[in-house]
Amino acid sequence: MTDQHPWQDWQRFSADQNIHQGICRIYDAIGQAITQKGPTCWASGKCCNFNAYGHLLYVTGLEIAWYVQQLPADTDVTVDLKAPCPFQIDGLCSTHDIRPLGCRVYFCQQGTQDWQQDLYEQFQQQLIELHKQHDIPYAYMEWRYGLSEALDNRFVNG
Ligand code: SF4
Numbered sequence: 001m002t003d004q005h006p007w008q009d010w011q012r013f014s015a016d017q018n019i020h021q022g023i024c025r026i027y028d029a030i031g032q033a034i035t036q037k038g039p040t041c042w043a044s045g046k047c048c049n050f051n052a053y054g055h056l057l058y059v060t061g062l063e064i065a066w067y068v069q070q071l072p073a074d075t076d077v078t079v080d081l082k083a084p085c086p087f088q089i090d091g092l093c094s095t096h097d098i099r100p101l102g103c104r105v106y107f108c109q110q111g112t113q114d115w116q117q118d119l120y121e122q123f124q125q126q127l128i129e130l131h132k133q134h135d136i137p138y139a140y141m142e143w144r145y146g147l148s149e150a151l152d153n154r155f156v157n158g
């Protein structure tokens with residue numbers, strides 16, 4: 001696969017402690033904001049079974065590079081662009097602590113969509129600011145597509 005995105009740059013940036021901490025701070029803050037909203041998760045698995053439920057997840061390249069760096073070194077998954085997220089196991093996220101912003105904010109519970117959108121925009125803006133502060137190239141892409149590229153590039157370049 002060609003290096004269509006600057007994965008080496010994102011890997012280097014996401015290993016920087018300041019950027020690592022910045023990402024963790026944003027994830028902690030969205031976690032607290034969601035706790036205050038009090039949505040219910042029934043572990044239906046819908047959120048990660050994209051094609052079946054007509055829901056797509058978009059993530060920044062930096063977050064994907066960071067996520068891949070947090071995975072155990074021997075992680076060996078195949079990303080199928082038509083299948084659910086490869087990290088969903090028995091309907092649950094197997095990487096709950098490191099899941100990206102879009103995964104943290106999405107709930108299939110009816111009546112939560114308005115605040116989800118507001119929170120998503122607010123925290124996505126914080127991610128954009130993090131990119132600007134550190135002069136990080138910005139790109140936003142479909143999760144499985146980006147994951148596939150990042151994993152390929154991790155094994156080639158990591
Ligand atoms: S990382 Fe976890 S929450 Fe996000 S799509 Fe994959 S299984 Fe679902």
